[in-house]
Amino acid sequence: MELLISMRRSTLGIALFAAVTAGVIAVTQVMTRERISQNQQEHQARALYEILPRELDDQLHRQSILISAPELGFAEPITVYQSIQNNEVEAVILPAIAPDGYSGDIRMLVGIWRDGRVAGVRVLEHKETPGLGDKVELAKSNWILSFDDKAMDSSNDPRWRVRKDGGDFDQFTGATITPRAVVRAVARTVQFYESRRPELLTPATEQDAHLTVSGDES
Known part of the structure; x- marks a missing residue:
């Protein structure tokens, strides 16, 4: 019985850790995507005015x-x-x-x-x-x-x-x-x-x- 309880606790802990990790990764991806998009737009704007001042x-x-x-x-x-x-x-x-x-x-x-x-x-x-x-x-x-x-x-x-x-x-x-x-x-x-x-x-x-x-x- 104790072994079963221990396994359940371990499984719950792993599941919780996985959920938190997935959430952190998702938030990071969203924030990174927006930053990358903004950087690309700024880079493109600079390039536009390098071609035509x-x-x-x-x-x-x-x-x-x-x-x-x-x-x-x-x-x-x-x-x-x-x-x-x-x-x-x-x-x-x-x-x-x-x-x-x-x-x-x-x-x-x-x-x-x-x-x-x-x-x-x-x-x-x-x-x-x-x-x-x-x-x-x-x-x-x-x-x-x-x-x-x-x-x-x-x-x-x-x-x-x-x-x-x-x-x-x-x-x-x-x-x-x-x-x-x-x-x-x-x-x-x-x-x-x-x-x-x-x-x-x-x-x-x-x-x-x-x-x-x-x-x-x-």
Whole structure:
């Protein structure tokens, strides 16, 4: 009988400990998720204004549209930021994913001027090898700046490859997969811009007004 009582107490203690531990883990996950989300948003805001400085448009982070972009690998609609001057979109910044990085997805922002030239590219998140693939970060090297003012002549423009593949972009010593993946992703984003130019260059305010009118009529 004493053994049975002891076993019950032990079981109850273990169950109580497990419940408390699970609760602590759940609360920690919620708090961590919110903090991570906030940090990601702040990082993205900084990247936006690295591509298009605030002196050009300090309202950039507030001017955006939602569009579908399965061609870029996004299952859900993406947020596209618009730099609007005198009621015209002078540049857009789109999210991009390089799914073929050495260690997985490389997430970026790609800025494109109205005329199709690249305004700038910034990497937001990656898991590439430190000292090799991580040179796609501006903090580690200036390589990412090689996209600035580049344009694409056609969908198969041979210049949009790393030098090892006959293109204009340098690869890293000992690491070709990462820069190759980034170049491909940026090229896809420029092609996407060209294919959706009218929609992307319609100011958010006009698109909102159109949606409002359509909703009233229905």
